[in-house]
Amino acid sequence: MASTLLSYLPPAEGLLPKWLLLVSIISIGNSIQAYSTLHFTSRVYNPTPIDPPPQTPKHVTALSSRTFGTWTFLTSLVRLYAAYNITNGAFYQLAMWTYAVAWAHFMSEWFVFKTTRWGKPLAGPIMVANTSLIWMFLQWGYYVKA
Structure with a gap:
């Protein structure tokens, strides 16, 4: 059974391809929860306490969550x-851009639009984007042969 599971892992050497796979799987789960509940998305985007009183404006709607x-x-x-x-430069660059756009989005929501605040719900996406961007930038020459 273990060999069957291992056969689904990306074939390239190193941890970066496995990291990209892991983040993809977690993101798919995040997408499903965004369609099924507002709870987790609201934790990221409401700068008020997690369960704000009814008079507090909420930034997350069913539409924005979907x-x-x-x-x-x-x-x-x-x-x-x-x-x-991972050796395809176009795919590699597109993946890097997804992290750059995510980072810019979360940072602008925090600093510019004030729809979020620093805390556990925001720290995860910021740390994943930062780690992935730096890692991919540093590993470009290892995986992509121009």
């Missing part, structure tokens, strides 16, 4: 393709 879920699913597909085609 839109976020769709965007997250699309980025997970790009990262999934990059995990299995």
Whole structure:
């Protein structure tokens, strides 16, 4: 059984392709939850306490949560393709762009639009984007042969 599971892992050497696969799988789960509940998306985008009183404006609606879920699913597909085609410069760059756009989005929501605040719900996406961008930048020459 273990060998069957291992056969589904990206064939390229190193941990980066496996990381991209892991993040893709987690993102697909995040997309599903964005369609099924507002709870987790609201933890990221409401700068008020997690269960705000009714008079507190909420930034997350069912529509915005589904839109976020769709965007997250699309980025997970790009990262999934990059995990299995890590030597393809176009896929590699597209995956890097997904992390750059995610980073810019979350940072602008925090600093510019003030729809989020620093904490556990925001720290995860920021740390994944930062780690992935730096790692991919440093490993470009190892995986992509121009």
